[in-house]
Amino acid sequence: MSKSAALHAGSDPYVPRHGDPNVEVLHYDLTLAYKVEGNRLDGDAILTCRVLAETDGLHLDLHGLHPQKVFLDGRAHRFTHLRGRLSVKRPLTAGTELTVRVKYSGKPRPISTRTLGSAGWEELEDGVIVAAQPHGAPTWFPCNDRPDNKATYTLRFSAPPDYTVAVSGELQGTSRKGNAVTWSYEQAVPMPTYLATVQIGRYRRLEHAGGPVPVRTIAPPTFSAEDLESSFGAQTAMLTFFAGLFGDYPFASYTAVITEDELEIPLESQGLSTFGSNFVDTDWESMRLIAHELSHQWFGNSVTLQRWQDIWLHEGFACYCEWLWAEESGISTVQAEVEKHHELLAGLPQDDLQLADPGPELMFDDRVYKRGALAVHALRLHCGDERFFALVSGWLTQHRAGNVSTEMFLEHVGREAGEEAVALLSPWLFETELPSCPGPASD
């Protein structure tokens, strides 16, 4: 094994050369100042780290930005920065805790790879979005970019006063100094790097009444309160419905950010989702995605995969939640959606996709979503509603704010519903041929 291969041996094979398995970050303290005009970011990041395995140094991810100074436990330290890897040499034993401080700056831009496409910091017409899944977090802060390293965050973000800064966390307050406003946020629930986000735009906020936690939409003032209520206002009813099925909403609030630009697809972050202006609509295509992104707060954001190959645990359940909401809101029934999508799926190639390990190129392929949701339905029909929803909410409660794998899910299914249920899921997950459409037993 070459030296570089050894260094990256612990990376997730879907997102190679990201993350350091020898270290975990416990807390990120980020102080960031941004100039919209000229797209200039100045950052000061203090990472509280714990060493997990003996190592000769630390490796962080930072793409397209320039580290100026690095401090270990407050003392300046030499570093290298090569192909997005910020490395410091120092022998460290397991269990050591230390702080790593990085002062950096530059013009943030998306990261793009052949297999995973583009992600991360992106300038809009007049503002910024960060859509980091799966490999974009290092485009705005130095981090241990692995989904299984969840950490808490403190974030102070300065921007020109006419912009709103929305972050995946709880707003603690704002303060104005000179020609900048600083927005202070805390994220107290451990969060993986890819679910951290910042959204900047000339926005206003609308609070939706009636949810068990604050539910709000942040959108350009061109949208009227009525427009936003008729589309995104449904989020409170959705949140109450999902909480009834799956257990309490896992975070302190939920925010939908709507950008002035149109965006092809919405994206979930922790406690926050981002939509293009094209989703302010009451048609089913918008409503299903509003439900989908919200359901990710349980499936993906609270209970998160350990490795990217298990993405069906996020997308299969989120897609199934679309169908649950279709039935709850009187649009359709789950069984009708199951039959429609099984038929559509049956018309597509199967042999290039294994649900439990689709490969990085196909991890966001629509077939992962639909086949995953069909597998969930097959499990539900096998268990019956009472046992199925108890099984799923038990899974979410046991692993709240944690990381999981397909193997862990199958163990849970085995415990709660027996080995027959595991055997039933097996061909959906590990074979390529499409099992027959799950439907009510005819006898």
Ligand SMILES: [Zn+2]
């Ligand atoms: Zn999704």
